[in-house]
Amino acid sequence: MSSRIILMADNNRDFLDNRCEFLEQAGFTVITTKNPTDTERILEREAVDLAILDIRMTDDDDPEDISGLVLARKFGQKLPIIILTGFPTWENVKTAIGRDLNGLSTAVDFISKQEGPKMMIEAVNLTLEHPILKRNVLCEFQADSTQDLHETLQKKKIDESADKFQKVLERTERDLLQNRKEISQQSERAQKVAILMGLVGIGVIVIGLLLVYLGRTPLAILSGSASVVIDAISVLFITRAVQFSKQVDKKYKELQKIYRASHVYSICDTIESKSKRDDAKVLLIEKLMGKWFD
Amino acid sequence: MSKKRTLIVSDDGNQNYWLKITEEIKNQIGPVRNVSDKDVSQQSSEQKYDFIVIDVSDIEDLYRLIPEIRRDQPESYVVIVSSTPTWKQTREVIRLGASSLIRKSTNFEDVIEELQSL
Numbered sequence: 001m002s003s004r005i006i007l008m009a010d011n012n013r014d015f016l017d018n019r020c021e022f023l024e025q026a027g028f029t030v031i032t033t034k035n036p037t038d039t040e041r042i043l044e045r046e047a048v049d050l051a052i053l054d055i056r057m058t059d060d061d062d063p064e065d066i067s068g069l070v071l072a073r074k075f076g077q078k079l080p081i082i083i084l085t086g087f088p089t090w091e092n093v094k095t096a097i098g099r100d101l102n103g104l105s106t107a108v109d110f111i112s113k114q115e116g117p118k119m120m121i122e123a124v125n126l127t128l129e130h131p132i133l134k135r136n137v138l139c140e141f142q143a144d145s146t147q148d149l150h151e152t153l154q155k156k157k158i159d160e161s162a163d164k165f166q167k168v169l170e171r172t173e174r175d176l177l178q179n180r181k182e183i184s185q186q187s188e189r190a191q192k193v194a195i196l197m198g199l200v201g202i203g204v205i206v207i208g209l210l211l212v213y214l215g216r217t218p219l220a221i222l223s224g225s226a227s228v229v230i231d232a233i234s235v236l237f238i239t240r241a242v243q244f245s246k247q248v249d250k251k252y253k254e255l256q257k258i259y260r261a262s263h264v265y266s267i268c269d270t271i272e273s274k275s276k277r278d279d280a281k282v283l284l285i286e287k288l289m290g291k292w293f294d
Numbered sequence: 295m296s297k298k299r300t301l302i303v304s305d306d307g308n309q310n311y312w313l314k315i316t317e318e319i320k321n322q323i324g325p326v327r328n329v330s331d332k333d334v335s336q337q338s339s340e341q342k343y344d345f346i347v348i349d350v351s352d353i354e355d356l357y358r359l360i361p362e363i364r365r366d367q368p369e370s371y372v373v374i375v376s377s378t379p380t381w382k383q384t385r386e387v388i389r390l391g392a393s394s395l396i397r398k399s400t401n402f403e404d405v406i407e408e409l410q411s412l
Contacts, residue, residue, distance in 0.1 A: 088381040088382075089381055090379040090380055090381045090383070090384040090395065090397075092381070093381045093384040093385050093388065093395075094384055094388075094394055094395055097385065097388050097389075098388060098393060098394040098395070099371075099388070099393040099394065100393075101371055103369075103393075105388075110381075110385050112381070135389065138389075139361050139389065139390050139391065140361060142357050142358075167365065170365075171364075171365060174368055175368070178368065178369075
């Protein structure tokens with residue numbers, strides 16, 4: 001986790017330095033930017049694992065300034081983005097984390113600056129490590145934060161916790177499968193476009209060679225330039241398809257963890273003595289929660 | 295737009311507001327069913343819906359209801375309607391699994407527009 005790179009963008013220098021310190025103390029490498037242009041440049045060029053974007057990045061006094069949300073819309077499908085703002089409104093929350101028909105959202109989380117650095121670090125950890133699983137755990141156990149989760153677990157009876165835990169595993173498996181399916185489809189689409197552009201590029205090269213053969217040099221040069229542009233687009237789509245494939249692999253690994261947890265949990269159910277079965281379930285839930293959240 | 299199935303979860307189905315919305319959805323989007331939060335679990339496990347609209351003001355335990363609906367209807371678009379939405383409430387319901395939230399205003403067309411925009 002220590003090698004994860006976080007981009008934090010905010011036009012308030014003091015705030016940025018302060019939060020950057022907290023993130024570095026938590027073991028992250030932090031890149032900071034103070035305006036939308038630099039932020040966009042970094043997001044396009046650097047390999048960032050997560051971005052924390054302020055909404056009003058140009059003018060804090062302008063309610064119309066949603067430059068952070070505009071960037072989140074542009075890059076939200078490329079990397080996880082957390083919106084951090086000093087001016088939270090329900091409309092901005094809806095724009096940032098509300099979902100479309102495919103279940104996709106612009107940003108993965110929304111936090112107010114007033115909620116403090118601890119909440120920000122927690123949101124970052126939640127997003128970077130098993131985000132779907134963790135969200136489902138908090139949702140099923142109706143806990144607002146990981147600290148709240150531990151308290152909730154202690155208060156609940158074993159049967160209730162076990163039932164909820166099983167539901168978390170089922171729901172996470174379903175979400176991950178759906179998520180993986182969507183990413184695979186995006187990957188296939190990118191591959192198809194890449195192949196199509198590649199074929200068009202080859203076609204244009206052949207035409208160029210034919211024009212050289214016919215002595216039409218200016219047209220041949222034009223054709224050559226066009227083929228370079230088309231092939232460059234093809235390479236861009238190949239890169240995109242490779243990125244999607246990596247995401248599919250990541251989802252597969254997460255799924256394997258869920259399958260393993262489900263398997264161990266089903267073994268607990270085979271223990272005949274109820275007290276020993278309950279003890280085993282408590283131990284398993286505590287161990288896994290500890291592993292996933294601490 | 296092809297016909298889409300909508301489930302409205304409200305404890306006061308006869309409210310003028312929901313009557314108008316039900317009529318409009320029937321005319322513009324597709325079949326609608328109105329249920330109270332007590333009956334929603336049974337209804338959502340029996341029939342798949344494209345849209346589920348939940349009136350937050352009538353629901354006793356929204357934080358239990360949304361995850362339950364999400365489990366039964368993972369592919370539905372779940373819209374929460376609130377008279378006085380706050381940013382924390384909006385974040386909470388979306389984190390619990392809702393897709394979006396809209397303000398319950400006298401202009402019932404907001405709900406129709408939201409569904410039609412999808």
